[in-house]
Amino acid sequence: MLKNTRIENKISLKKLLKDTLKDNNDSKFQTLNLNNSKVELIYIKTLCDTTKIQELLIKSFFELENVDKFEAYVKSLEGFTVYKNDRDIVNKLYDGHVVIYTATNVLLIQVRNYENLGVLQATTESTIQGPQSALSEDLIINLNLIRHRYHKTSLMNESLNPVGTTNQIKIEILYDQSIVDNNLVKKVKEKISTIDKDVIQGVGEVQNEIKKGKALFPTYMVTERPDRIAYNLSKGKVIILLEGSPFALIVPAVFFDFMSSMEDLYQTFWISKFLIILRYIGLFISISLPALYVAITAFNPELFRVQLALSIAGSRIAVPYPAYLEVLFMLVIMEMLIESSIRLPKTIGPTATTVGGLILGQASTDAGLVSNIMIIIVAAVAISNFVIPLNEMGSAIRVLKYILLLVATSFGTIGVVVGLLGILLYLIHLDSFDEPFLRITGSEK
Amino acid sequence: MKHKVLFLFIGFFLILTGCNGYKDIDKRFFVVEMGLDHATQKDNKYAVTLKLAIASADTETMGSESYIVIKEGKTISEAVKKLKANVDKELDFGHTKVIIIGEEIAKEGLIDVMDWFDRRRDIQQISYIGIGKPNAQKIIDVKPKFERIPGNFLFLIFGNTGTESPSITLQYLFDLRRRLTENGLDPIIPVVEPSQESFAVDHASIFYNGKLALELSEEETVLYNALEREYPKVQLQIENEEEIFNISSKVLNAKYKIDTTNGSSPSIDFEIEIEGSIEETTEQIKEDNLPKYEKLARESVKERIEKLLTKFQEERVDPFGFGLRYRATNIGDEEEKWQKWLSLYPEVTFKVNVKVKLFGTGVIQ
Known part of the structure; x- marks a missing residue:
């Protein structure tokens, strides 16, 4: 009786699979016949490694000449999973599994072939002396990379329910069980389970979905560096990895994490201190220089030395617009340059930025649209913005300077001071998984 | 609602720029x-x-x-x-x-x-x-x-x-x-x-x-600056019957103390230290003779300072702030102290003590 229903089940399942797959050009139904034994294989060609199927399954079937032996053999293979239910089978099929029908049984085995396996070069967070490789776009390889940097038995890897109601992307979390706060892990899992979005492609989206609401500052860190991940694991943080994304999410993260580069750990003490100071100066310049320019030239020119005041006044003589429009004009052009250099093909990127930067800068001062000093300020802002090691934070700062420019234009130097204070208060109010965002000392854990 | 706030803000922004001190450089x-x-x-x-x-x-x-x-x-x-x-x-x-x-x-x-x-x-x-x-x-x-x-x-x-x-x-x-x-x-x-x-x-x-x-004359001004601001780089020209020489000072310290303990004859004691070297001479000066020149310089500087201070006293002017020092270091009613000082100042005697140390005769012997 039991056997009967099972066979019926099997037949209905086969029908289901045939129905779902029949329109798919890359689905493959393969029947192997030898003597009286018959085995059927169903898989999706483009997701599976066909040479492996040939080696592991087809070849051994003809060598073993017996279905029972073959079943036992398959069950012993790496990647074998047990049949759970129909829905599971369809999902597994799309995850690179081969469904094997014998006369009595349904077997599942993963023979995944994933193109794009290469470990990438670290590009967004490159260092000079540190490890040069970044994460890959494959979960297994990423885990491999991380485990090779963190040899500890307490490193736990949990697979959560796939995110994205439509595209079903695998998501995993990593943490060091011996130091992590269990409440944090629980909270992360809870938050991930609430994600309700059709398509999820990158960790940035995961971040936005967890946070809910509009944020300017990143409160979770997106990184591509396995060494940063290993370092953060040792500090009791939770890492979220997403299938197909060469970036990982680190939670919780505080402001000062975003200002640190992995390079700081690899340099000698004073060099790294120097670099950190440099970075904070860069941060201050890129936030406040345009605002200070407007506030000081238009409200309090007595703050300059008289020589500088006169040279700024001189360079502005030909400019018909007030200082804040001049600043805004030049900043927008600069943002265009930065954005376009991301989109431009690598081969003409440098040329375009040179042409844009040099010629536009020179020509616009000659044409009397902006002053010479303005060009220096915009260049300083653009350069110092890239001193911030993490791209997300750099982008947030890029936006922030406009807010400060606005208050500087309306209220002068006092406006800049109050604006900076406002930014500080806003940062204080933020938190990342209950960790105060502007916390200076590390957590006690 | 949100748009209203935005418009209000932009409105304020446009109005305020006109009259809030915004004036391009x-x-x-x-x-x-x-x-x-x-x-x-x-x-x-x-x-x-x-x-x-x-x-x-x-x-x-x-x-x-x-x-x-x-x-x-x-x-x-x-x-x-x-x-x-x-x-x-x-x-x-x-x-x-x-x-x-x-x-x-x-x-x-x-x-x-x-x-x-x-x-x-x-x-x-x-x-x-x-x-x-x-x-x-x-x-x-x-x-x-x-x-x-x-x-x-x-x-x-x-x-x-x-x-x-x-x-x-x-x-x-x-x-x-x-x-x-x-x-x-x-x-x-x-x-x-x-x-x-x-x-x-x-x-x-x-x-x-x-x-x-x-x-003041130029020389008096230099002397005043040396004493008041302890301006170290001073050229002092010392003359006597036979020769003229210049001292270029490197270090100059000047301190004074108002001594009113001796009621009827108050005094102001100046302590001046000058260190320097000889810069220009009309006669050959040997290193061995330095003490002699130190003595010459000491006497000359002392005389000049005393002359300057007496001049101030005669004109009743007080650019050093002796009066302020007196008021600050004595207790009592402000007005009384001030009146007392006004009566004391013409009586004051200046005791000037100068120390001169010469290090050499310049880079030539």
Whole structure:
């Protein structure tokens, strides 16, 4: 009786699979016949490694000449999973599994072939002396990379329910069980389970979905560096990895994490201190220089030395617009340059930025649209913005300077001071998984 | 609702920019020097001379040109108000670093005059004050050929960033007010004179009760600066019958103590230490003879200082602030102490003790 229903089940399942797959050009139904034994294989060609199927399954079937032996053999293979239910089978099929029908049984085995396996070069967070490789776009390889940097038995890897109601992307979390706060892990899992979005492609989206609401500052860190991940694991943080994304999410993260580069750990003490100071100066310049320019030239020119005041006044003589429009004009052009250099093909990127930067800068001062000093300020802002090691934070700062420019234009130097204070208060109010965002000392854990 | 707030904000933003002090830097005229004289017309009191820096877009000639405007009025404010109608840009006193007061006005008294400067928010209290001789306008009119930025000559002279001369006295606006109002500390203001298309700032004048009382010679000014500011780089020329030699000092310390324990004959004890080397001589000086020259220098310096202090005492001026020191180190009613000091000061004897140490005769033997 039991056997009967099972066979019926099997037949209905086969029908289901045939129905779902029949329109798919890359689905493959393969029947192997030898003597009286018959085995059927169903898989999706483009997701599976066909040479492996040939080696592991087809070849051994003809060598073993017996279905029972073959079943036992398959069950012993790496990647074998047990049949759970129909829905599971369809999902597994799309995850690179081969469904094997014998006369009595349904077997599942993963023979995944994933193109794009290469470990990438670290590009967004490159260092000079540190490890040069970044994460890959494959979960297994990423885990491999991380485990090779963190040899500890307490490193736990949990697979959560796939995110994205439509595209079903695998998501995993990593943490060091011996130091992590269990409440944090629980909270992360809870938050991930609430994600309700059709398509999820990158960790940035995961971040936005967890946070809910509009944020300017990143409160979770997106990184591509396995060494940063290993370092953060040792500090009791939770890492979220997403299938197909060469970036990982680190939670919780505080402001000062975003200002640190992995390079700081690899340099000698004073060099790294120097670099950190440099970075904070860069941060201050890129936030406040345009605002200070407007506030000081238009409200309090007595703050300059008289020589500088006169040279700024001189360079502005030909400019018909007030200082804040001049600043805004030049900043927008600069943002265009930065954005376009991301989109431009690598081969003409440098040329375009040179042409844009040099010629536009020179020509616009000659044409009397902006002053010479303005060009220096915009260049300083653009350069110092890239001193911030993490791209997300750099982008947030890029936006922030406009807010400060606005208050500087309306209220002068006092406006800049109050604006900076406002930014500080806003940062204080933020938190990342209950960790105060502007916390200076590390957590006690 | 959100849009309403946004519109409101943009509205505020547009309105506020018009009247909240927003004035582009190229729409301002920077006043770099300001001069004050007596009016020539009968019913006016002051003549205000302003030197305005003209900004230029050309980096070669940038800022070397200036424009001078003069107006008269019953008060300084009135004259400045009239001046505003004569120029196309807003007058900005934020960079008025040099204020020249005509000698005539200085003789009449500074207390009323300085009121305007002290009250104005935009005039920096670190402005330098000078006495213009023969009048302020003549000083403002001088335009040294090599001046890169209008007023830079005087900025550098007073700012001590360029030349370092012991004969230049410094008087800041904030300090002038203090000296004018404080009992027992008198103002000393450098005198600026035109000389060969530029200036000479080689001596200073001392004020008593807000009025110009005593004009020092160059030598006296140097001595005063050495004692008061402990200005170390002083050249001392020592002469006797046979020879003249110069001492260039490296270290100069000056301290004084007011001794009033001996009721009827109070004294002020000066301790001066000078270290330096011989710079120029008319006779050959040997290293072995240094003690002899130290002695010569000691006697000469002592005599000069005593002469200067006695001169101050005779004119009843007190630029060192002996009176203030007395008031600060004694207890009692302020007015009483002050009256007591006024009676004590003419009686004071100066005891000057000079130590001179010579290190060598320069780099040649």
